[in-house]
Amino acid sequence: xxxxxERIAAGEILVADGAMGTMLFRKGIAPGSxxxxxxxxxxxxxxxxxxxxxxxxxxIIQTNTFGGSPLKLAMYGxxxxxxxxxxxxxxxxxxxxGGRAYVSGSCGPSGKILKPYGDTSPEAIYDSFLRQxxxxxxxxxxxxxxxxxxxxxxxxxxxxxxKAVSPSLPVMATMTFDKTPRGFFxxxxxxxxxxxxDLANAGADVVGSNCGHGIxxxxxxxxxxxxxxxxxxxxxxxxxLPELVDGRAEYRETPEFMAEKARQLxxxxxxxxGGCCGxxxxxxxxxxxMVDRIKG
Amino acid sequence: MDLLANLSQSLQDGDDEKVxxxxxxxxxxxxxxKQILDNALISGMTVIGNRFKAHxxxxxxxxxxxxxxxxxxxxxxxxxxxxxxxxRGKVVVGTVQGDLHDIGKNLVSIMLKxxxxxxxxxxxxxxxxxxxxxxxxxGAAIIGLSALLTTTMPVMSQVAALLKERGLTGxxxxxxxxxxxxxxxxxxxxxxxxxxxxxKAVEIVDRFLMRQ
Numbered sequence: 001x002x003x004x005x006e007r008i009a010a011g012e013i014l015v016a017d018g019a020m021g022t023m024l025f026r027k028g029i030a031p032g033s034x035x036x037x038x039x040x041x042x043x044x045x046x047x048x049x050x051x052x053x054x055x056x057x058x059x060i061i062q063t064n065t066f067g068g069s070p071l072k073l074a075m076y077g078x079x080x081x082x083x084x085x086x087x088x089x090x091x092x093x094x095x096x097x098g099g100r101a102y103v104s105g106s107c108g109p110s111g112k113i114l115k116p117y118g119d120t121s122p123e124a125i126y127d128s129f130l131r132q133x134x135x136x137x138x139x140x141x142x143x144x145x146x147x148x149x150x151x152x153x154x155x156x157x158x159x160x161x162x163k164a165v166s167p168s169l170p171v172m173a174t175m176t177f178d179k180t181p182r183g184f185f186x187x188x189x190x191x192x193x194x195x196x197x198d199l200a201n202a203g204a205d206v207v208g209s210n211c212g213h214g215i216x217x218x219x220x221x222x223x224x225x226x227x228x229x230x231x232x233x234x235x236x237x238x239x240x241l242p243e244l245v246d247g248r249a250e251y252r253e254t255p256e257f258m259a260e261k262a263r264q265l266x267x268x269x270x271x272x273x274g275g276c277c278g279x280x281x282x283x284x285x286x287x288x289x290m291v292d293r294i295k296g
Numbered sequence: 297m298d299l300l301a302n303l304s305q306s307l308q309d310g311d312d313e314k315v316x317x318x319x320x321x322x323x324x325x326x327x328x329x330k331q332i333l334d335n336a337l338i339s340g341m342t343v344i345g346n347r348f349k350a351h352x353x354x355x356x357x358x359x360x361x362x363x364x365x366x367x368x369x370x371x372x373x374x375x376x377x378x379x380x381x382x383x384r385g386k387v388v389v390g391t392v393q394g395d396l397h398d399i400g401k402n403l404v405s406i407m408l409k410x411x412x413x414x415x416x417x418x419x420x421x422x423x424x425x426x427x428x429x430x431x432x433x434x435g436a437a438i439i440g441l442s443a444l445l446t447t448t449m450p451v452m453s454q455v456a457a458l459l460k461e462r463g464l465t466g467x468x469x470x471x472x473x474x475x476x477x478x479x480x481x482x483x484x485x486x487x488x489x490x491x492x493x494x495x496k497a498v499e500i501v502d503r504f505l506m507r508q
Binding site: 025033075113117178181182185187188189241242243244248249 | 350351352353354355359394396447449475476478480481
C-alpha cells in the first residue's frame with residue numbers, strides 16, 4: 001500500500017470514516033460503560049463497523065481507542081488493561097481492512113487539566129500518551145490521529161510522544177473549536193492560527209479540526225486553517241449538534257447535505273475528509289461519491 | 297485603588313497568593329468576612345463569569361481565578377462559622393450516572409461558590425438516588441444536574457421522577473444543564489429550569505432562592 005503522506009502530496013483526497021460512538025450505540029452498546037471495553041468484550045462489533053465504513057468507501061478507518069490512554073482508562077479503573085484494550089482495537093480493524101485501507105489509531109484527550117490550571121503534570125500526560133501510542137504502534141497502525149484536543153499543550157505533548165515512539169509514523173492532529181464573536185477558539189482559548197503553528201512545530205504531518213457544530217461552521221474553520229497552515233488538512237465534522245427526539249439523540253445533517261458541503265472542502269484542497277459524531281456509513285458513502293465525482 | 301477593589305482585581309488576575317495576602321490585610325483592617333466576600337470575592341468572580349460568558353476569557357483564566365477565590369474563601373470560612381453568618385443556601389450538584397464529564401459541572405460549582413452559595417459537589421457518575429438523598433439529608437433546596445452525553449441525559453428524567461415519587465417536586469428545585477440539554481428537554485422531563493451556562497445557572501438559583 002502506497003504511503004498515506006505520499007498520496008496526499010500527490011494531490012489525492014482521502015475519505016476517512018465517520019463516528020464510532022454513534023455506531024456502537026446503534027448496535028446496542030449501553031451508555032455509561034467504558035466505550036473502549038468493547039474492544040476486548042465484543043470485538044466483533046468493531047469488525048462490523050470497520051467493514052461498514054470500508055464498504056462505504058472510507059480509505060482510512062479509525063480504531064476505537066479515543067479514550068484509550070491510561071489516564072482516561074483509569075477513570076474506569078481500567079488503566080492496567082491499556083495494552084490489551086489498544087491492541088485489540090487495532091487487530092479488529094486490521095483483520096477487516098487488511099491492506100485496503102489505512103488503520104488510524106485514535107488518540108483523544110486525557111480528560112485531565114494541565115498545571116497550573118488543573119492538577120496534572122506535563123510529564124504524567126506525556127507518559128500516558130507514550131504508553132497508549134506505543135501499544136497502537138506495536139499493534140501496527142498506519143497513522144495516528146490525535147483528536148478533539150482543546151489544550152494546545154496537551155496536543156503537542158501527544159504529538160511529541162508519537163514522534164518519540166516512531167519518527168516515521170504519520171501524525172494527524174485535530175482540535176475542536178467554538179465560534180465566538182471574536183472568532184474561533186477552543187474552550188481553552190486556542191485560536192486557529194496558534195493551533196496551526198504549534199501543531200506543526202511539534203511535528204504533526206496533517207492538521208485540522210474535528211467534532212464541532214456542524215459542517216457549515218467547519219467550512220469556516222477549514223478556510224482559516226488553510227490560510228494559516230502549509231500542512232495538509234484533515235476535517236472531520238459532526239453531523240450538526242445533537243437534538244433529542246423521543247429520548248434519543250439525533251443529528252440533523254443528512255448524508256446529502258454533508259456531501260454537498262464537502263464539495264467546498266474539496267475545493268479548499270482539504271486532503272482528508274471524514275466524519276465525527278452523528279456521521280454514519282451513509283454519510284461517508286455520500287462524501288465518497290462527491291470526492292469521486294469531483295476528483296474522479 | 298481601595299483594598300477590596302484591589303482584592304477583586306487580584307482574584308480576576310488569578311493571583312492566589314495576592315488574594316490570600318489581601319484577604320488577611322482586609323481582616324486585619326477590621327473588615328467583616330461578609331464585606332470581603334460580597335465586595336471582593338463574589339464581585340470578582342461575577343466579572344470573571346461574565347467575561348467567560350462573553351468569550352473574552354477562557355477556561356484556564358476561570359480556573360486560575362477560581363483557585364484564587366478558594367485561597368480567600370479558606371481564610372474567611374472559620375469566621376463564617378464563628379460569626380454565624382447564614383449561607384445563601386445549599387445547592388447539590390453533580391454529573392449524572394454514566395457520565396464522566398465534569399468541566400461544565402465544575403464551572404457551575406465554581407460560580408455558585410463565587411456567588412456565596414454552599415455547594416455540595418457529588419462529582420461525576422452520580423446515581424439518581426444520591427442526588428435526592430443528599431439534598432434531603434443536607435436540607436438543600438436545589439439540585440443541579442449536568443450531562444455532556446446524549447446517552448446519559450435520560451438519567452436526568454430519573455432524578456425528576458424520583459423527586460416526584462417522594463413528593464419533593466417543587467420543594468426541591470431541579471436545574472439541568474450540559475451541551476445536549478435544552479429548555480424543551482427541561483420541560484419535557486419536568487425539571488424546574490435549564491441553565492444554558494454557569495452564569496445563567498447562578499441567576500436561576502438566585503431567582504429560586506429569592507436572593508435580593
